[in-house]
Amino acid sequence: MEYGLKPLGREKLWLWLMLVPTIIGLLFGTIGSLLATLTLSFFDWDLIGSPTWAGISNYDALFKNESYMEAFSNTLKFSAMYVPGVVIISLLLAVLLNRKIRGVGIFRTIYFLPTVTSAVATALVWNMIYGRDTGILNFMLESVGMSPICWLCTNNAMLSVVIVNVWGAIGEGMIIFLAGLTAIPRDYYKAAELDGASGFQQFLRVTIPLVTPSIFFQTLIAAINAFQAYDYIYMLTRRSGGDSSVPVAVFSIYRNAFHFFRMGDASAQAIQLAVLVALFMGVMFWWERRYVVYE
Amino acid sequence: MKNRIATILILVLIAALLLSACGSSKPTSSGPVEITFMMWGAPEEQTVWQAVVDDFQAANPNIKVNVEVSDWDSYWTKLNTLFAGGTPPDVFAMDAPLYLDWQSRGALLNLQPYIDANPGFLDGFYPQTLMAYKLDDGYYGLPRDFQTITLFYNKDMFDAAGMAYPTADWTYDDLLSASKQLTLDKDNDGKTDQYGLWTDTWDMELFWSELIWANGGEIISPDHTKTLIAEGGARDAWTYIDTLYKEGIMPTPATAGEYGGDLFQSGQAAMTTIGHWAVPGYVASNINFGVAPMPKGPKGAATSVNSAGFVISKDSKNHDAAFAFIKFALSEAGQKRLAELGFAIPVLKSVAESDAYLKQPGDLDQQVFLDSLAFAHMKPVFKGYEEWAGVVGDGLIPVWDGEADLNTALDAVVPSADEILANNK
Known part of the structure; x- marks a missing residue:
């Protein structure tokens, strides 16, 4: 299948000319640093001396490195909660807000607000919500006679952090699903209604299959964000020494590279994370071919 | 085919332009030597350090010092990035506990030859503050101020x-x-x-x-x-x-x-x-x-x-100027300026025990910090x-x-x- 017109003659030259900045950015920025990371992962380098060949020892060390394995499993746990959370909640939200009700614009804006608010500011607000002594959440718990919970202590920090991240991401997800929902022709619902389908059945048999492209896209975006999640997590869980009580893989990569001077280890960790993301994408694209319905 | 050649030519041209832009090095002038001094600290510390630098430049008109102050977290990231990029600052601040991490990576200049060339230079220092920097083959850094808890x-x-x-x-x-x-x-x-x-x-x-x-x-x-x-x-x-x-x-x-x-x-x-x-x-x-x-x-x-100190990058091109600056900052004149800052305690005994440090505004008993040295562990x-x-x-x-x-x-x-x-x- 081909779309659009083919550029001809001089047009082609201009086309390339226009593409050059992006291509250079891709070559040097993205592909270049990817190759550099891949290369560095086979070397030991402390950022000052010259890199020395390390073979696969950095990869070997990955699995023996307790703190990295903890960070890596935190990333997996985080993703396992975050991705379904974002996809399901933002889909439901979009369905709710895809009606002609009074003030729907206000609600859409409210849910979208976190997306455009700085992460530092929102993390501050959430710190006030989660506070053990002064937090709003514990105040509510105590006023109904429950005992306060230390939301950001080591045991609960993961869950608390997932909640904030999901809350911050549903606005964007909602917009994508709203776009997908608007594209569904009303006729389908009319037809389903004539056949006597209930609202829930319509949702299950009409809406869901027809928004699968959005679900696919949103899952992909959410998964990529989950593997890279860092800002809210760090700001909610940072400790005095610059450490975090929920260290995630990205955090570990940064610490190893720029605090512990182990570029090789950090690169190996980055490559491992990249491979994992690539595998996940592979599964997603297989799923897309199998289940996603394009009209 | 023609188009492809044109395209490649354009790509090469642009790449060449970019590379030449990146590669253009600093002009080598025969004028004054310029050195960079990087440190962590609060904005008010920059003011005082600028005063130290101004005094130093007045005494050494052929050396220009650029002071760069960052907050603690970004300081170390910035420093590492500069080192990785091969453009380290000439002089930079060091926290004693991290000193060996840097020294062992071969980043720091051995200051011993300079110290030997300035007999009596270290005599006025509190010995406890020097300990952290002393290694078998000499000092790779010198304390600039210290802290007792x-x-x-x-x-x-x-x-x-x-x-x-x-x-x-x-x-x-x-x-x-x-x-x-x-x-x-x-x-x-x-x-x-x-x-x-x-x-x-x-x-x-x-x-x-x-x-x-x-x-x-x-x-x-x-x-x-x-x-x-x-x-x-x-x-x-x-x-x-x-x-x-x-x-x-x-x-x-x-x-x-x-x-x-x-x-x-x-x-x-x-x-x-x-x-x-x-x-x-x-x-x-x-x-x-x-x-x-x-x-x-x-x-x-x-x-x-614990102490904060000065170190010089081994790869700096201006070792002499860098040491001249350190020497000045660790002189009585430089240390008196630092005492005014009120953040830390001068490493020079003569300054710490003078009014410059002891008679700071307020009625705080500054002597307590000095007396604590008697039972301090490094x-x-x-x-x-x-x-x-x-x-x-x-x-x-x-x-x-x-x-x-x-x-x-x-x-x-x-x-x-x-x-x-x-x-x-």
Whole structure:
């Protein structure tokens, strides 16, 4: 299948000319640093001396490195909660807000607000919500006679952090699903209604299959964000020494590279994370071919 | 085909343009030498350092110094990036515990030849401050100021409770009982409004190293292979800290975080243990405070001394100019300027014991910080310090937050900490 017109003659030259900045950015920025990371992962380098060949020892060390394995499993746990959370909640939200009700614009804006608010500011607000002594959440718990919970202590920090991240991401997800929902022709619902389908059945048999492209896209975006999640997590869980009580893989990569001077280890960790993301994408694209319905 | 060739030509041209733009090096002028001095610090520190630099430039018109100040976190990231890019600053500030990490990577210039060329240069220094930088083949850095940890107390809170201020004879038992008395729930809502004590127990410097030493314990073996924080007297020190948290005398890390960290500065804690760097902040927050030496433990008095220093990049092209600047900053004139800053204590005995340091504005007894040197232990300097400190600090936070048992956590922390020491041999 081909779309659009083919550029001809001089047009082609201009086309390339226009593409050059992006291509250079891709070559040097993205592909270049990817190759550099891949290369560095086979070397030991402390950022000052010259890199020395390390073979696969950095990869070997990955699995023996307790703190990295903890960070890596935190990333997996985080993703396992975050991705379904974002996809399901933002889909439901979009369905709710895809009606002609009074003030729907206000609600859409409210849910979208976190997306455009700085992460530092929102993390501050959430710190006030989660506070053990002064937090709003514990105040509510105590006023109904429950005992306060230390939301950001080591045991609960993961869950608390997932909640904030999901809350911050549903606005964007909602917009994508709203776009997908608007594209569904009303006729389908009319037809389903004539056949006597209930609202829930319509949702299950009409809406869901027809928004699968959005679900696919949103899952992909959410998964990529989950593997890279860092800002809210760090700001909610940072400790005095610059450490975090929920260290995630990205955090570990940064610490190893720029605090512990182990570029090789950090690169190996980055490559491992990249491979994992690539595998996940592979599964997603297989799923897309199998289940996603394009009209 | 023609088009493809044109395209490739354009690509090559643009790439060449870009590369030449990146590759253009600084013009080599025969004029004055320019050096860069990078440090961490607050904006007001930049003002004082600029004054030091101005004095220096007036005396050395052929050297120009660019001062770059960053906050602590971005400072180290920036420094690493500059080193990785092959353009390190000529002179930069060093925190003593991290010194070996940098020295062992071959980043630093051995200053011994310069020191030898300036006989008597180090004579006026407090010897305790030089120790951290002295290696077998000489000094790869020099201290610029130092910090001893002392006990700060809020006079208003002691007065309100009708209690006598802490003295040099205080023991940790006195600290505990006074802290208990000063922990108040003023409005009887079941929540503490005033804590007896607040300090940081994540890093060793503010409290736990002093306590371990006062209990006769040690932190790390002299050859830097074994973590000793769970042995002998050291364990008693941890039990003491555990009591402070369990009895609610000291806010847990989670609670302290809610109040912005320093509860002494926010007027919610009656005492703290911290260094001289905190003084300007406490003065600015209108805290009516005094200082006393750290309390005594079963094995006598102990406190911690740490220093910030200067180092020169080995790859700097202006070693002579860089050392000239360090030499000036460590001269009486330079150190007097630093004393005005009020953050730290000059390393030159003659300046620290002069009015420049002792007669700073306010009625704070500056002598306490100097006298503490008599029983101060050097904050340990070893490779892998940051990672080690993280494992120990993080490993114990669940204990302080009431989520884990102290002895179990200690027994788990030590092997992990030792493994880091082994990896950083």
